[in-house]
Amino acid sequence: MIPGSFAYHRPKSAQEAVALLAQLGDDARPLAGGHSLIPMMKLRLAKPTHLVDLGRIGDLKFIKDEGGVIAIGAMTTQHEMIGSDRLTKAIPILREAALMIADPQVRYQGTLGGNVANGDPGNDMPALMQCLDATYHLLGKGSERKVKARDFYQGAYFTSLEPGEILTAVRIPVPATGHGYAYEKLKRKVGDYATAAAAVLITMQGGTCKSASIGLTNLSETPLFAADASAALVGSDLGRAALDKAVTAAEAQVAPASDGRGPVEYRRKMAGVMLRRAVALAQSRAS
Numbered sequence: 001m002i003p004g005s006f007a008y009h010r011p012k013s014a015q016e017a018v019a020l021l022a023q024l025g026d027d028a029r030p031l032a033g034g035h036s037l038i039p040m041m042k043l044r045l046a047k048p049t050h051l052v053d054l055g056r057i058g059d060l061k062f063i064k065d066e067g068g069v070i071a072i073g074a075m076t077t078q079h080e081m082i083g084s085d086r087l088t089k090a091i092p093i094l095r096e097a098a099l100m101i102a103d104p105q106v107r108y109q110g111t112l113g114g115n116v117a118n119g120d121p122g123n124d125m126p127a128l129m130q131c132l133d134a135t136y137h138l139l140g141k142g143s144e145r146k147v148k149a150r151d152f153y154q155g156a157y158f159t160s161l162e163p164g165e166i167l168t169a170v171r172i173p174v175p176a177t178g179h180g181y182a183y184e185k186l187k188r189k190v191g192d193y194a195t196a197a198a199a200v201l202i203t204m205q206g207g208t209c210k211s212a213s214i215g216l217t218n219l220s221e222t223p224l225f226a227a228d229a230s231a232a233l234v235g236s237d238l239g240r241a242a243l244d245k246a247v248t249a250a251e252a253q254v255a256p257a258s259d260g261r262g263p264v265e266y267r268r269k270m271a272g273v274m275l276r277r278a279v280a281l282a283q284s285r286a287s
């Protein structure tokens with residue numbers, strides 16, 4: 001449980017960080033809160049020879065209201081997101097989901113950027129970002145680009161990040177006033193990753209669902225944007241028939257692993273259970 005040896009670098013700007021990563025090559029990794037990377041290094045599942053610590057880059061830590069869009073810096077911690085009244089007022093599902101990550105100690109250190117860049121299907125923020133249709137801002141040496149959260153994840157621990165790139169910010173469109181939301185997560189105990197989790201955002205008008213967006217956590221090699229399940233809810237009264245259709249679509253899309261959290265069939269069923277609960281709660285909160 002002791003990591004291999006590595007050189008430690010502490011750049012003062014995002015530009016300096018990407019220049020360092022380009023110079024140091026494939027054996028270098030960005031370090032954020034360290035609560036995913038360091039355990040992997042202790043298990044020798046990751047063996048970077050250089051760590052580029054983003055912790056002293058003040059420009060990567062912010063929560064800004066940009067008028068219809070909230071921008072969150074990559075080094076903003078989960079604890080800071082939970083504590084932001086502005087964020088909670090605009091996008092309450094973020095606080096709800098962040099409070100289900102691990103425990104306070106982890107949330108004091110763990111960052112939004114680390115959580116979404118990690119590529120671990122067990123992380124809670126990626127499916128939520130897909131549900132919210134967030135955009136990731138990526139910086140490389142001499143280049144900047146944007147990638148939708150819905151296009152970012154390619155496999156377990158495999159994302160659209162190019163070697164030497166860092167994620168600098170996440171931009172999230174503010175959901176409509178009166179929207180309903182819920183993040184429902186089944187876990188074996190406090191602090192555990194999800195057995196299955198569902199993020200739901202809906203808008204209602206006169207008892208009819210006008211829009212729906214669903215993200216699913218830890219139910220495949222990547223987080224999932226459940227487009228078919230979302231479409232099954234739109235235009236309905238969110239009654240039994242529409243919910244059954246959405247659950248059938250979600251169950252058809254997921255491909256969970258069989259592991260300590262349960263066999264495939266159980267986890268597939270739990271995806272449906274979490275989805276039903278999240279839709280019911282979101283509906284009760286919508287106006």
Ligand code: FAD
Nearest residue numbers: 032033034035036037102110111113114115123124166167
């Ligand atoms: P790090 O561990 O520093 O980095 C993670 C990976 O992302 C590394 O590969 C790193 O190189 C890369 N990276 C980090 N920042 C950037 C960036 N800006 N640009 C490009 N690449 C970057 N998470 C959950 O979502 N749900 C849970 O229930 C949960 N439970 C946990 C329980 C325990 C006991 C622990 C220790 C962790 C748990 N986590 C959970 C993980 C936790 O939320 C991590 O903090 C988070 O996944 C990674 O964020 P970090 O800032 O610690 O990133």
